[in-house]
Each structure stands twice: as C-alpha cells, then as structure tokens.
Amino acid sequence: MSNNSRISPVTGHYVTIDVEGIEYKVFYLENGEGQPLVCQHTAGAHNHQWRDLLEDEEITSNYRVIAYDLTRHGKSDPPRNTDWWKEEYKLTADHFVAFITAFCDALGLEDPIFMGSSFGGNVALQLALRHPDRFKAVIPVEGADYSPGFYLDWWQHPHANAAQVCASGVWDLMAPQSPERDRWATWFYYSQGSEAFKGDLYFYSVDHDLRDRLGDIDGDACPVIMLTGEYDYLTTPEDGERTAKQIRGAEFIEMKDIGHFPMSENYPRFAQYLKHALQRIEERTSLPG
Amino acid sequence: MATATAQKPVDRFRQLSDGDAEIQAHGKYFSCSYLLDMEAHSFLVRVHHGRIEELIVDPEPLVAYDFAIRATAETWQGFCQPTPGPMYHGIWAATFRRGMRLEGDLLVLMQNLRCLTRQLELLRVTGPLG
Numbered sequence: 001m002s003n004n005s006r007i008s009p010v011t012g013h014y015v016t017i018d019v020e021g022i023e024y025k026v027f028y029l030e031n032g033e034g035q036p037l038v039c040q041h042t043a044g045a046h047n048h049q050w051r052d053l054l055e056d057e058e059i060t061s062n063y064r065v066i067a068y069d070l071t072r073h074g075k076s077d078p079p080r081n082t083d084w085w086k087e088e089y090k091l092t093a094d095h096f097v098a099f100i101t102a103f104c105d106a107l108g109l110e111d112p113i114f115m116g117s118s119f120g121g122n123v124a125l126q127l128a129l130r131h132p133d134r135f136k137a138v139i140p141v142e143g144a145d146y147s148p149g150f151y152l153d154w155w156q157h158p159h160a161n162a163a164q165v166c167a168s169g170v171w172d173l174m175a176p177q178s179p180e181r182d183r184w185a186t187w188f189y190y191s192q193g194s195e196a197f198k199g200d201l202y203f204y205s206v207d208h209d210l211r212d213r214l215g216d217i218d219g220d221a222c223p224v225i226m227l228t229g230e231y232d233y234l235t236t237p238e239d240g241e242r243t244a245k246q247i248r249g250a251e252f253i254e255m256k257d258i259g260h261f262p263m264s265e266n267y268p269r270f271a272q273y274l275k276h277a278l279q280r281i282e283e284r285t286s287l288p289g
Numbered sequence: 290m291a292t293a294t295a296q297k298p299v300d301r302f303r304q305l306s307d308g309d310a311e312i313q314a315h316g317k318y319f320s321c322s323y324l325l326d327m328e329a330h331s332f333l334v335r336v337h338h339g340r341i342e343e344l345i346v347d348p349e350p351l352v353a354y355d356f357a358i359r360a361t362a363e364t365w366q367g368f369c370q371p372t373p374g375p376m377y378h379g380i381w382a383a384t385f386r387r388g389m390r391l392e393g394d395l396l397v398l399m400q401n402l403r404c405l406t407r408q409l410e411l412l413r414v415t416g417p418l419g
Binding site for chain 2: 149154157159160161164165167168169171172173175176177230231233234236
C-alpha cells in the first residue's frame with residue numbers, strides 16, 4: 001500500500017423502498033454518528049455534491065450524514081417494476097415528499113434534519129409544510145417559495161449535446177470565486193444527469209409553488225434555516241429572504257462569494273454557514289418547552 | 290511588454306481564444322457566428338473549428354450571424370471584470386437578472402455552449418472590447 005493510499009470512512013449502501021406502490025432501489029452514502037442529517041443533491045446531479053461534508057470530521061463527530069441519490073440520479077436506477085421509459089419524467093412535489101419520507105422510514109431515522117439544495121431546498125420547504133412532526137428541522141439551501149424559469153427544452157434537446165448543455169448551462173450558477181477544481185467537479189456531475197434534469201425542473205420551476213402557503217409552515221415546530229448564495233441568479237438572496245420572512249420563526253442567512261451549489265462548488269466557505277445553521281437548530285430545539 | 294499592453298482588446302481576445310487550452314482541447318466542432326452587442330459598439334465573431342476566423346468591429350447592416358448577445362454597456366462593464374459581481378458573472382446570470390438578451394438561433398448557441406462559455410470568460414481578461 002503506497003503512502004498516498006487512504007480508505008475513506010464514507011460508506012455506500014443500497015436500500016429498497018416502496019413509494020406510492022413503486023419499488024426503488026436507492027443508493028446512499030453515509031458517515032458519522034449522532035443526529036441524522038439527510039442531504040438531497042440538486043436537480044440533475046447526485047450525492048457526490050456532498051463529498052466534502054461527508055468527510056468533515058467536525059460535523060460527522062456529532063451528525064450521521066446521509067446523502068442519497070434520488071431515483072434516476074447517480075447510482076439510484078429508475079424503478080425496476082414500471083415501464084418508466086414509456087412516460088415523460090416530470091417530478092412532482094407529492095412524489096418527491098413521499099420518496100424522502102419513505103427513505104427516512106426505511107432507515108429508521110428518528111427526527112432527522114433535512115438539508116437540500118436548489119430543488120432540494122424547495123422540497124425542504126415542502127417537508128416543513130407537510131411533515132413538521134417528522135423532521136427536527138430543515139435547512140433549505142438556495143430554496144424559495146417559487147422558482148420559475150428553468151423548465152427548459154434545451155436540457156434535453158436532441159439536436160444539442162444535452163450533457164454539455166446541462167453542465168455548461170449551470171456554470172453561471174457558481175461564483176467565480178469558487179475553486180476551479182470544485183466548479184469543474186460540479187460541471188462533471190451535471191454532464192451525467194441530462195436525462196433527469198429537465199424532469200426535475202418540472203418540480204423546481206412548475207409544480208413547486210408555495211407562494212400562498214408559507215403562512216401554513218410552522219417554523220417553530222420545525223425550524224427553517226435558509227441559506228442562499230449571493231451569486232445565485234435563480235433563487236436570489238432576495239427570494240430566500242422574502243420566503244423566510246413569511247414563515248413563522250424562519251431564519252435567513254445570505255452566503256457571500258458563493259453560488260447555487262455551495263456544498264459542491266466551495267465546501268470550506270459553505271461549511272462556515274452550515275455550522276452556524278446547525279448551531280441555531282441546536283439552540284432552538286434544546287430549549288425547554 | 291509594451292506591445293502587449295498596447296494591443297487592442299479585440300486582438301487580445303482573438304489571441305487568447307486561439308491559444309486557450311480548453312477551447313483547443315474541446316473545440317474541434319466549435320463553429321458558429323455571433324454578435325456581441327455592447328451598446329456603443331458591436332462585434333461579430335466568426336468561429337470555425339475552435340479558432341476565431343474573423344472578428345469584425347461594427348459590422349455592416351444585413352450581415353448574417355447565428356445568434357446575438359445584447360446588453361447595455363453597464364452590464365458588459367460588469368461582465369468584463371476580472372471577478373464579476375453577482376448577476377454579471379455569465380450570460381445566463383445576466384440574462385436572468387441584468388437585462389441581457391440572447392437572440393437569434395439559440396439552438397446554435399446551445400450546441401456550442403461549452404466552448405462559448407469559456408470564450409466569453411476571456412472577456413474577464415481583455416475587458417470590454419470597445
């Protein structure tokens with residue numbers, strides 16, 4: 001074994017779950033012990049976006065970090081017991097929420113914190129609205145009540161190189177200050193997801209619309225700590241702040257010099273904000289009464 | 290060095306693009322023509338197999354191109370900074386938030402998006418072309 005060899009403490013597993021009568025074999029990575037922290041990647045991507053969080057000992061010493069691949073992403077295949085290729089893929093809020101809760105149930109997670117970015121941030125808001133009793137708190141990253149404009153045919157156009165359109169099409173969502181190496185890793189993940197990206201964005205830009213529902217979210221029962229990067233042109237800091245203001249007890253934190261894929265484009269910078277968010281959750285949920 | 294600093298931005302842009310490792314590595318099929326409308330001046334860029342064949346300042350009316358990228362001088366000024374501020378940091382960002390307009394045959398733009406994105410980032414080095 002050379003001196004450079006090193007086996008990561010992160011482990012991968014498959015779990016088979018049933019969601020709305022359909023069977024999904026879901027791949028997830030995990031590391032750490034303690035409070036479960038369930039992480040959702042962005043649309044058209046996969047769980048490697050959380051690669052540095054999964055190996056951050058400062059967090060994994062107190063949190064069991066679990067990053068899964070949504071079905072059709074990464075190593076989570078499309079379902080085996082349906083003819084999925086005969087239908088256009090369009091992710092809905094109902095299905096997304098059902099998938100996440102089924103996954104958490106299958107792993108027997110008690111009171112997990114849910115964190116997601118982009119469409120994962122939007123679904124975090126859906127979880128806080130629909131299942132405040134099932135999650136200790138949610139951390140919507142780059143989320144908003146409504147995020148129109150990205151459900152585009154270009155992501156899956158047969159006359160263009162869809163892999164490159166998806167990857168370079170999200171390039172501007174990252175901040176120029178983020179390390180080039182990490183921006184290119186994120187680009188690379190996007191080149192792998194072009195058959196899911198557009199359908200994911202059906203949820204992100206069309207089906208997800210909580211503009212009239214934010215007042216129904218109980219941010220005291222399920223604290224909502226929103227994080228948004230200042231270079232995010234899709235869900236801008238203004239969008240995040242506007243959303244947080246309408247949720248009882250929600251908090252909003254703007255992240256400087258970072259974009260729409262904070263955990264993947266510049267983890268060290270994101271980690272500062274994330275640790276603050278986790279601290280706030282700890283403070284708020286440990287108070288008596 | 291005196292020659293380099295006196296070089297016009299358009300010439301610098303051509304030189305940087307034709308010598309760019311990323312464009313040359315991936316630009317075998319990078320071929321398109323596009324107009325950069327920077328308000329005071331416009332620039333027609335013709336790319337063929339990853340190299341800039343022609344770069345015309347203020348082209349004549351009725352000259353054809355595949356697509357145009359139009360924005361105010363103020364938006365381009367922000368776009369062409371070494372480290373652009375938020376919402377000036379790319380054509381998608383500026384189109385969503387800074388009034389940039391992508392016009393013409395956008396399919397050609399999408400077909401060339403990878404190398405085009407890199408090529409336009411060279412404006413961070415040259416500054417506005419004029």
